Amino acid sequence: MSHSRRLTAVAALLAGLSVALGAFGSHALETLVTPQRLDTWDTAVHYQMFHALALLWSGLYLQHYPHRGVLTSALLILAGTLIFSGSLYALVLLDVPALGAITPIGGVILITGWFTLAWHLARRH
Structure with missing residues (x-):
């Protein structure tokens, strides 16, 4: 299976x-966690969905225009999403505030992925 098909x-x-x-x-967490923790959960869900769509676009782009830089940016976005959203999910479910310290690492990786994508798309065209 190609990188683009795996990515999509x-x-x-x-x-x-x-x-x-x-x-x-x-539905399940609404009565189990504080409203602040529920907001944290919602943030994780939103970031995950937005970046899933970015990854879908990247995979489709790669099917037509294979480019190592776009693949690299997609892998950075994937890693950033897993770390960013994953740490927030863990924070809410485990109620360990120290897990919040991991979230910015995911954010920096996401930013790096987006800047890498912009760089490679600008260079390509």
Whole structure:
């Protein structure tokens, strides 16, 4: 399976999980966590969905225009999403505030992924 097909499959999986986790937060967590923690959960869900769509676009782009820089940026966005959203999910579920210290690492990786994508797209065209 090509990198682009794997990426689009992972993107679809992340998007579907985002919907499921959003529903879980709205229905199952609503009475179990504080409103602040529920907002944290919602932030994780939103970031996951937006970046799943970015990964889907990247995978589709790569099917037509294979480019190592775009693949690199997509992998950075994937890693950043897993770390950013994953740390927020863990923070809410485990109620360990120290996990919040991991979230900015994911954010920096996401920013790096977006800047890498911009750099490579600008150079390509």
